[in-house]
Amino acid sequence: MAALGRLAGVLSRSVAARGRLFSAEAHSEGGSARTWKVLTFLVAFPSVAVAMLNSYLKELNHHEERPEFIPYEHLRIRSKKFPWGDGNKTLFHNSHMNALPDGYEECEDSAHH
Template structure:
């Protein structure tokens, strides 16, 4: 009987510990989703709406020597 009680106590403690870990993981996931939602609304959407990197033929990280434009590379004339 003592062995049965001991195994039940161990099983119960492991179950409550795993529940705590799962709830902590769920809380962290919720915090991460809030962070990405805020980044989307406060950084990504305003950046795309203003389109600060030119006339549309160049990207945000344009490099004259490596990135060709529709008419060819810049400086090749």
């Protein structure tokens, strides 16, 4: 009977020790969550804001000239018409930057480009 009492005492101490171990882990997880929250607000959000500002300012000063048209044989091949529009323009066609197989389209408002 005394052995059973000692076994119960050992088990209760080990259960209590495990409980303290798990509570310490839970406490440290709260600390890491706080660390990630602080990093998000002090590093991530300002970094995204600076990147957005940088791209916005670059776009304000961005004036791209359209490249010279060179009729390479391997570019702008139309073996079959596109199923939209006149069949010659791609789905996201930009008349200022995208050439057709025979050259650029002439814009009426070419002074604005």
